[in-house]
Amino acid sequence: MTSTDTLTSGTRTFRAVHQTARPQGMPTAEHFAFVEEPLPAVEPGSALVENLLLSVDPYMREAMDSVWELNAPLEGRAVGRVVESRDPALAVGDLVFHRKGWRTHALVSTAEGARALPHHEGVPLSAWLGLLGGTGLSAYVGLTRVAGVRPGDTVFISAAAGGVGSTAGQLARLLGAGRVIGSAGSAAKVAHLVDVLGFDAAFDYHDGPVAEQLAKAAPDGIDVYLDNVGGDHLEAAIASMRPHGRIAWCGAVAQYNSAEPPAAPRNLYDIVEKSIRLEGFLVREHGDAQAEWEEFLVPHIAAGRVVRDETVVEGFDGVVEAFLGMLAGRNTGKMLVRTAAA
Amino acid sequence: MTSTDTLTSGTRTFRAVHQTARPQGMPTAEHFAFVEEPLPAVEPGSALVENLLLSVDPYMREAMDSVWELNAPLEGRAVGRVVESRDPALAVGDLVFHRKGWRTHALVSTAEGARALPHHEGVPLSAWLGLLGGTGLSAYVGLTRVAGVRPGDTVFISAAAGGVGSTAGQLARLLGAGRVIGSAGSAAKVAHLVDVLGFDAAFDYHDGPVAEQLAKAAPDGIDVYLDNVGGDHLEAAIASMRPHGRIAWCGAVAQYNSAEPPAAPRNLYDIVEKSIRLEGFLVREHGDAQAEWEEFLVPHIAAGRVVRDETVVEGFDGVVEAFLGMLAGRNTGKMLVRTAAA
Known part of the structure; x- marks a missing residue:
């Protein structure tokens, strides 16, 4: 059985965004390309997730100047659902936070920092990329x-x-x-x-x-x-x-x-x-503060004491537009892209 | 008995430096004047000291722009010897650290921060204006x-x-x-x-x-x-x-x-x-660190492990020149003026 057989969508490929050129000043859609690639095999220790929400963030503008490799998958925080797993810490159906955004599907592993998300009553999935991210x-x-x-x-x-x-x-x-x-x-x-x-x-x-x-x-x-x-x-x-x-x-x-x-x-x-x-x-450099932050904030979110300020762009096709819009200040609160229904 | 009767020099006046104008850019001797005034009476709670060492410091350049009053005695750290006292905490002969520099004699009081200096073997007087000041x-x-x-x-x-x-x-x-x-x-x-x-x-x-x-x-x-x-x-x-x-x-x-x-x-x-x-x-704003600093440094000074880097100008007449020389970088280490022999 190959990994792609398990995809409910039936596709054997996934879509990703690559950066194709370094911008001078404000980037445009010309600096990006949507590419379609075969899904990789799920090796032992890894899991295939279908991404549900992608985060676009100001720091990515800087990454475009030198950090991000051209014509390669980009980095970004995302939440997905496990569709196939050979990572003992991730089960099919788990909701996972990971850093392989800017694509519809990703191979992730807990060894590389992917994390099965806990369920807290009253805390929506998007909070993990915004308030709790x-x-x-x-x-x-x-x-x-x-x-x-x-x-x-x-x-x-x-x-x-x-x-x-x-x-x-x-x-x-x-x-x-x-x-x-x-x-x-x-x-x-x-x-x-x-x-x-x-x-x-x-x-x-x-x-x-x-x-x-x-x-x-x-x-x-x-x-x-x-x-x-x-x-x-x-x-x-x-x-x-x-x-x-x-x-x-x-x-x-x-x-x-x-x-x-x-x-x-x-x-x-x-x-x-x-x-x-x-x-x-x-x-x-402050990942060690995450647990403390969640402990502090989750009760406030669950009690409705915090406004979850989000701008959500619908559909993977909108990810570049969402990123550029965020740079131009067209968001209110956290800018997110919903790539699939939870 | 008036206070002046006790002065070994016999003079009933003292000398001080006043600032006479605000400088634009680098100050010169023209911005200062040496004045001679009658010694004030020693009121209860105060003591008359003959200054031995005066400190001139970079911060004084800023004081010249607005802090220091024109045609009035200037502020500055100094060490003197008590020649008459109506402050119960100061005895004639005590060596005193205070802030009424830029003059040959000063009325000081422990209530206003003057401090009788402890004696530490191997710690010279000038250290109280430099290393320990x-x-x-x-x-x-x-x-x-x-x-x-x-x-x-x-x-x-x-x-x-x-x-x-x-x-x-x-x-x-x-x-x-x-x-x-x-x-x-x-x-x-x-x-x-x-x-x-x-x-x-x-x-x-x-x-x-x-x-x-x-x-x-x-x-x-x-x-x-x-x-x-x-x-x-x-x-x-x-x-x-x-x-x-x-x-x-x-x-x-x-x-x-x-x-x-x-x-x-x-x-x-x-x-x-x-x-x-x-x-x-x-x-x-860090006066509360003084005791800790003395405790740390005095043993190092006494043991000869610290070079006491000082440039000492001899005589009260040299105080303005010492200050201007310090601003021009003509000192090595702490710039001091010796106004009388200890």
């Missing part, structure tokens, strides 16, 4: 381990309507923040932050200098900044920061698509004057 | 509390022949650093760092781009940078930094005299890529 973990690590949010803190979050930001705003509140402020790129997103996600204040960074808008939203200054953006947002945060403020820097969406590095903050020396801590982090 | 404490706080130097770390120190730097280089070694690298502004200072202070490598920042020289001195990268300088030194340190490196930023000598802020590091985003921590600190 690397996106949510970024917010958790940034606000707890790196910035050390304390009760009463005023917390500012850039790209606040994005995956990390929308989780971080809600998490800051759960951690006892006194005031939570977000910036986003449209009036609709700003309204969403305040009306749906419970931010105390939010502004559209197109409406005027970030420093002025932040100073107005946080007249008494800020204690913590979760930076997804860099550039003028970082400069504004430094300007508004109270003594002993902490900045957790987890990525600079604004920078990924520009050939030139963004202007560094002109007020960087305020870091000395105000005893500020500016610390970068990569969520992939 | 705010200068040494800056090095200690920067390398321990802020940067967290660990055994085996490669540590880079800018302005390494200055007061903080020369202490920090030796302290890094005492903390178990694997490799200690310094930058300074002349060939003589570079030789001093390696030959006298035990740095593993040093370079003159005039000899070529700092980034290139640092990369050559630290081919495997650095783990810790104690920044006294900012600008291209900070950019070079970020470039050479290993993942999870730590930067303790305690001042920017290069910036104090320029009207424009220095160019911020163009590679600031590497802070994310390499999970770097950049943290500013003000030593005045």
